Amino acid sequence: MAKAVADVDSGSNQGGFTTEGGNVTGFSTMHDSGTGGSPSLGNFAFFPYAACPGDDINQCIYPKKTRKLPYRADSVKASPGYFGITLASGVAAEMTTAQHTSLFRFKFPAATNGTSPLLLLDLTDLSDSRQDNASISIDSESGRMTGSARFLPSFGVGTWTGYFCADFKAPSIRDSGIFVNSRASADVKDLKISRSINGFPLPGGGFIRFASNPADGVLARIAVSLISSEQACDSAESEIPSFDFDATHNAAISAWREKLSPITISTTGVDKSLITNFYSGVYRTMVNPQNYTGENPNWQSDEPYFDSFYCLWDSFRSQLPFLTINDPAALTDMLRSLIDTYEHEGWLPDCRMTLSKGYTQGGSNADVILVDGFIKGLKDSIDWDKGYEAVVKDAEVEPYDWCCEGRGGLDSWHNLGYIPTQDFDYKGFGTMTRSVSRSLEYAYNDFCIAHMAQSLGGKEDDVEKYQERSNNWKNLFKQDQKSLLFNGQDTGFTGFFQGKYLNGTWHNQDPLWCSTIDPNQGRVCSLQNTGQETFESSLWEYGFYVPGDQAGLISTYGGPSAFVKRLNYLHDQNITYIGNEPSFLTVFQYHYAGRPALSALRSHFYIPRFFSPTHDGLPGNDDSGAMGSFVAMSMMGLFPNPGQNVYLITPPYFESVSIKSPITGKTATIRNVNFDPSYQAVYIQSATLDGVDYRKNWIDHSFFTEGKELVLTLGRNESSWGTRVEDLPPSLSEYVGFGNGTANGTVARRFRRIEGSIGSVRVEDVGGLL
Template identity: 60%
Template sequence: MLNLLNSFLLVAYLSIGISAQNTNFDPLKYVNQLIGTNNGGNVFAGATLPYGMAKAVADVDGQNTAGFSTDGSNVTGFSHMHDSGTGGNPSLGNFPLFPQFCDEDVVDNCNFLGAGRATQYVNESVVATPGYFALELVSGVKAEMTVSEHAALYHFTFPPNRTTRNGTAFSPLILLDLTDLSASRQNATISVDEKSGRMMGNGTFIPSFGGGSFMLHFCADFAGSTIKDNGIWVNNRAGTEPKELFVTRGINLFYIEAGAWIRFDPTESNEISARVGVSFISPEKACQNAETEIPGPTWDFEGLKTNAESTWREKLSGVSIEIGGADENLLTNFYSAMYRTMMSPQNYTGENPLWGSTEPYYDSFYCIWDAFRSQLPFLTIIDPISLSEMVRSLLDTYLHLGWLPDCRMSLCKGFTQGGSNADVVLADAYVKNLTGIDWNLALRAVINDAENEPLDWSNEGRGGLQSWKKYNYIPYLDYDYLGFGTNSRSISRTLEYSYDDYCVSILSKALGLANYTTYLARSGNWQNLYKDDMRSVINGNDTGFTGFLQPKYLNGTWGYQDPILCSPLDSFCSLTSNPQETFEDSIWEYQFFVPHDIATLITQLGGPDAFIDRLDFLHESGLTDIGNEPSFLTCFLYHYAGRPALSAQRVRTYIPDFFNTSTTGLPGNDDTGAMASFTAFCLSGLFPNPGQNVYFITPPFFESISFTNPLNGKVSTIRNVNFDPEVDQYIQSATLNGGNWTRNWIGHEFFSEGWTLELTLGGNESAWGTGDGDVPPSVSTSSMASMMF
């Protein structure tokens, strides 16, 4: 075997692909960016760098949360910043460009308004590869784009030799629209230089899932032909004078559409290039970003595209796969998922006008409620260097704003969905030995979450802390005068605060605080909402299960929420739409969210067999929405009942049926890589319990998969022995580095030390991993020290 410590540059070509030692393997060929671009996956399909700020793609008037969709809708522009996989309102898409010919070559005959200029794209023309996106409009205009970190480069090729009725050649026109995807602009400015054609300006916008506003700046340059004329446009009328504009939102429901335009003399090729720099600092900084990253006088499109491809190839080449006869689509599913885990959070270092700092600044934590479960833990394995920077950014945000964010986008505070979930991220980073982090600062930050209530806990920290400490649960209709937020989700917040406090106890004990026991005790508060005589009925039929979580008033008496409410069998519950005592999922799902003490939960629900029956019912009755993150962990909880084979079986009911390589191949919002990381982990054969040093073991979907540690070059491998991709297989026995291994879980040392785990498979469930000492640890059955592998 090659010594990867001395031959690190060869890692991209080692043991990857369809056959062993295939040195011609290119992981980029197995990235399908169109997965999840329809049916609510909301995946960004365009050109970007890993964690890049610039994200260029065509924007459509259909499912446009991430800009582009394969739903066959119309293109309204090409813009330079997006988020990926978010729900709710469309995000970013600021300052789109749009290329067109004007009827009879008269500027005022052009369609400047978004609805008027919307144009169908040719379905088979769409090309999306890492760092590149292209399509053709039915108007005949072809568009292709690539990016640097803070700038986008476009090539627009207009149909040549088109003439007006009097024989005059059409002049290519490109407009810039002072809007964004959700039409949230409050005000904006733009100027266009008559001679150079440079457009500069900015706008103030509203984030798509948060409070406040942000100002974004742009700088657009053009090349490819001589300038014929330019100017501004407002409400579908245009003129060559003046050359600058200030526009407000409008009045009542009337949204003023406005921007600038530029026309060019026709040429033989009719190819016009546009370079757009973006910045949160100033228009001048946007110009500097563009000029530095895409220098002139000629803009090297192919060089920029090649650089993006090389960057992505390096990131993706840390994972090696021997497919062993499995369906090649699984290879595409894995590398596409791995790719999507590295689009967000976005690296805005040097672009934060809110405070001065030498620390990294990452944005688009959208939201940590989604990301803490598997996306950020996946980065711990494949890109710990970037994840350490993200953690440092979270801590720097705490240092300057006073609170760890739970959600953050476009320099704004996003809405808190449940607990203070950055606490879990920090605990997970600690138990997995991430480096370069100020752990004393981390401890202060998580204790602040646990002890102090912010005035507005709808976008940071926790609410109801007075009741949390006094009553040991979050009451239904809580009386909370210390701060203000959406006074709902009393059940799901109780569960999340319990786990958050467990994570606080991990850091507190590790860093020598004697009162870690306070937080450890609070981590058991979830039990105070368990009503042992509660039953659940579906369509008039008793499910046969007794004992469910229920809301509880301040005086200790019980409230009521139907256990199936907020499930796929009933109705969706968000912060503002149908708010209930659980968030985005039902009591049926949330009853299993006790990640640190599943052993107690198993006892509470009647023992291992009853626990398994309830898990099976959850997954087989239609109550589970696998497209929502709370369902992820429930697929693997069979491990705690000594039945790891059932976890493996459960995973295979969802992959590839619900997670596959089609444009509709995601069951819900990708949530900045949450669905992607669930897919990648499941295919790999390991899945994390975040905040703990625990990975559940199931058979990989391939013959073997290897991870190269970016910090030390060590290679960890999971290998299936007797692998048969045509039938369901179960682990019969396992060895770790050649020695017998009976635990059905493993720690992060597997990745950091470069160990080899071999799983011997067979056609039937075996006794492997079923013993009392083989199950993952719980607080009630193990000391905290033993939680560290």
């Protein structure tokens, strides 16, 4: 719950700090990671002064917008459990954390010896969302500050209240008090402050001054709670009782080492930046969701409580499936938390932050997460009967506010087999857009429910019903829909998903609207009521979102060759945007057409071009570790199709990768023979699993839990490995149209390299591979 860092005013500051040359506005404890949109959290920030001019507390600057300072770019130091930075004023700040508590160390320039350093504590947050009646009280003897404030969630509805407890360690305290606007008083120890009527929260909070400037700095400890200031104080005293910075930091390092320890790689010959890239991706998968167990005031429960699900639409694709491998205990607690939220609030969330319901972007994708954990064998006190009840309710009962839970348009979904454009829906309410993307996601949600019903047994009627509904994607396929480039040139492809009205007539959204090449970058494909019928992407992109029936989709597009040609066009013409989650699976969908070599090729095109350990090394915001998990799983060589017991095999970016199962203690290993760190030999020629010839281009979760060994022999030519129909991943429909029992008739095509840059792809001597 405590994630201490500097807060800045630059454009990508959703997680508090970003290296875009912004100004530091304070140092706060609560943060989310890479959420996009409005900044999240950043509550109850400290701000340090070496001294107030003229030794007058009213000469210090208190409002956030005017006190902010640049930082020294070369001073930034970040590692798991630690952040350090020096302000332009010369004040150096270091911070580390425990579970609910942050410990800050502020060191002031030596030239100010004999003056009185000051720390203020601000009753605001990163996005200035504080509402009325924030409060702070300062103990005149110890300087302890306690209080609370009510805030808005950054991507949801309602309000939430946060509480804090701050203590300080210095040789002696000179005075303390409160500030309002630009003035302060040591005579006043209590403050209750309104938001004001001018669209921003009035500046207000507390301050403390120290009688001297100790060489080893001033320590500030602050704990946060969603229950009470008393609970925050209890956490602070139990978690960091002695203000020991080094001990707290070392404990954080140990906790992170344990979390990162299941995965080890061979670094032989591999560029250091790729190693950093990989482990940075692994690290970021474990920052959100956040464990708020014991901090939920809304209901009493013995179950875990997790928050900061930003949002399952982003994280169900690879982030949470990655945790199934690397941290199944945490994921198990998250699943229990989701089911417990259903038990007490009536619905599984699709997005949730700070006790608030977040906006649903597409389908009811908690269904996918639950099913993914179920079919991969997670147990440990998960009530799977209750979980099944929850996913069935998503499919059958429409909530009043489907903006923020469940699904909308269920009458049409059940009766027409699609969500109509401009649907007539009087039972529940949400933004009446995204009819195509919602339909495709609902279809896959139902596929997953059928999968779970089949695995539970005794639910044959449900299996039949939800499998049938999972075919509803076919009802929005418009066979004669053409796609022209914006210069009028025909793309050469016909047949796309398209919106359909209640009366069965077709809507007419251009398949390239909201794609990366759409010249109208102001076109809305989001939650606004002026949005299109797809969410955050184009009809071209969503044309591949049928995860449960890739064989059926391949047939719809005219067979494997036509499918590969269309998928190549999506990537080669820069229609897809790898900085957004719908693109992830498209990188690897060549497997289903019997061309796993092309999946490896695409993976190496995007990494490290678009993902690297540099200041601007992500193509978009991290979406709470979604981008990190894409990097981690791609580089491991096993990418999931979530909701199914399927990992698509490509060569790892290392000579070997070993994953020790935290559940069984057994170690699974993927080993490359003929490993080439220049990544020219990225094609699997043959494979063995535990020493036995293995031809399938996918593997299931038992690989990890049973500690198997997958050995891949690599070469520079695409081979016949993984190309036969019997080698392909499972699909609801049967594979048809694959000549000679293989997915491609010509498998000895050679390539040298693909060179590319953002916005274009240059192909050199590909020899017909693409």
